[in-house]
Amino acid sequence: MGKMLNLSNIACRSLSVAVPIPERIVPLDTILPDEPLLLMGAGPVPVPARVAQANSMVINPLGETMAQVIDQVKVMSRYVFQSDTARILGVTGSGSVAMEMAIANLVSPGSSVLSIVNGFSSDRLAEMAERLGARVIRMLVQDGRTADPEEVRKHLERHRPKVLTLVQGETSSTVLNRYLKEMAQIAREHECMVVVDAVCTLSTMPLNMEEWGIDAVITAGQKGLASIPGVSLVAFSRLARDFIRNRSDRIPHWCLDANLADCFWRRKSYRYTAPVSGILALHEALRLICNETLDKRFHRHQCCSHALQAGIGNMGLSLFAGPRARLDSVVGISLPTGVESSRLLTHMAQTPIGSKYRGPSDWILSGSARWVNRAVHTTYFALSMRWAPACLHWASGSTFLRGSPRWKAPWVPVFLMTRRRMLCLAC
Numbered sequence: 001m002g003k004m005l006n007l008s009n010i011a012c013r014s015l016s017v018a019v020p021i022p023e024r025i026v027p028l029d030t031i032l033p034d035e036p037l038l039l040m041g042a043g044p045v046p047v048p049a050r051v052a053q054a055n056s057m058v059i060n061p062l063g064e065t066m067a068q069v070i071d072q073v074k075v076m077s078r079y080v081f082q083s084d085t086a087r088i089l090g091v092t093g094s095g096s097v098a099m100e101m102a103i104a105n106l107v108s109p110g111s112s113v114l115s116i117v118n119g120f121s122s123d124r125l126a127e128m129a130e131r132l133g134a135r136v137i138r139m140l141v142q143d144g145r146t147a148d149p150e151e152v153r154k155h156l157e158r159h160r161p162k163v164l165t166l167v168q169g170e171t172s173s174t175v176l177n178r179y180l181k182e183m184a185q186i187a188r189e190h191e192c193m194v195v196v197d198a199v200c201t202l203s204t205m206p207l208n209m210e211e212w213g214i215d216a217v218i219t220a221g222q223k224g225l226a227s228i229p230g231v232s233l234v235a236f237s238r239l240a241r242d243f244i245r246n247r248s249d250r251i252p253h254w255c256l257d258a259n260l261a262d263c264f265w266r267r268k269s270y271r272y273t274a275p276v277s278g279i280l281a282l283h284e285a286l287r288l289i290c291n292e293t294l295d296k297r298f299h300r301h302q303c304c305s306h307a308l309q310a311g312i313g314n315m316g317l318s319l320f321a322g323p324r325a326r327l328d329s330v331v332g333i334s335l336p337t338g339v340e341s342s343r344l345l346t347h348m349a350q351t352p353i354g355s356k357y358r359g360p361s362d363w364i365l366s367g368s369a370r371w372v373n374r375a376v377h378t379t380y381f382a383l384s385m386r387w388a389p390a391c392l393h394w395a396s397g398s399t400f401l402r403g404s405p406r407w408k409a410p411w412v413p414v415f416l417m418t419r420r421r422m423l424c425l426a427c
């Protein structure tokens with residue numbers, strides 16, 4: 001008979017551990033606040049319970065169950081991106097990784113790229129193309145303005161780029177590129193592929209990828225889709241797909257190679273271990289959008305945003321972007337005179353109401369009231385909380401705003417603020 005193995009002896013003999021177990025390990029329950037948690041990124045998002053629940057599950061990254069989930073994600077995405085023929089690929093990573101995937105596959109070293117820049121995210125697309133060795137021409141759009149299609153036409157004629165990059169909604173300046181459809185059309189006439197960042201707009205306002213002739217649309221989980229961060233989507237048009245397939249050079253990033261991504265997203269085989277929970281969460285987020293329908297969702301976002309904008313106006317504050325260039329999903333408020341942005345930033349950094357990142361030229365504090373979209377009445381609740389007067393009152397040290405600010409609000413839905421004197425809310 002073989003010798004029995006004594007496992008307890010093996011466990012006890014583990015004397016090679018030099019660093020002891022930390023003395024104070026705090027359970028997550030103790031760290032998390034009681035109130036509902038928003039995803040406090042650049043535009044806080046209320047993650048629906050169904051999505052959060054899906055995110056807590058684990059399944060086999062390969063196999064029949066995952067194959068079914070992926071098939072559904074692709075089918076539902078085609079509705080959300082409004083394209084029957086798009087090649088949908090999931091990306092393990094944030095929206096920026098999805099941006100890089102679109103750029104890495106469509107931009108070849110030495111080729112020319114025209115980038116419409118209205119802020120931080122659109123500039124990031126330009127930088128990504130530069131890092132790939134492309135010759136990038138930046139078309140800078142004046143603060144708070146929407147890009148002009150005729151200006152784009154002139155740039156296309158002058159520079160003859162192979163790729164045009166732009167954002168539909170620029171979070172950092174709260175600007176909407178209203179004439180996206182027209183600009184895509186002009187780009188097509190100039191045989192230029194169009195890459196659109198729709199991170200904060202997809203499923204909050206119309207974007208018809210196929211009809212408008214867009215070649216790559218990028219989105220992240222945590223913004224318009226109201227899923228979790230870390231799993232994103234890119235949709236490539238037929239033209240883009242052919243371009244990628246026929247490229248003679250090798251795409252420099254193995255992880256971002258769209259041809260290789262087909263292994264998992266089309267052929268259901270191993271490429272790298274898929275972020276299973278994030279994909280399940282994305283499935284649920286897409287399902288909720290399909291259940292609601294895009295039309296109703298657009299309407300809800302618009303109603304909430306307009307109510308929010310009207311409420312902000314009634315507080316005596318003015319909006320940053322002009323009406324023609326104003327994004328509904330992220331609303332920017334001009335800082336009134338007398339409010340010191342550095343004090344406001346300090347205050348916000350000390351309270352759990354926002355997060356701070358460095359913009360191209362400004363410090364930006366970000367957050368949103370996207371959660372107000374869950375129901376129209378919550379928009380009015382957001383306004384009734386009067387967070388803006390509260391913060392501004394504090395920052396100005398004065399009483400320029402009527403009424404007493406309600407500091408005791410359980411959680412504050414806000415914001416985004418730059419040295420350019422702007423505060424932002426998102427819907």
Ligand SMILES: Cc1ncc(COP(=O)(O)O)c(C=O)c1O
Nearest residue numbers: 042094095096121171199200220
């Ligand atoms: C319009 C837009 N594009 C891209 C990104 C980048 O997404 P992520 O932070 O997930 O990398 C953001 C995020 O703030 C954004 O608002």
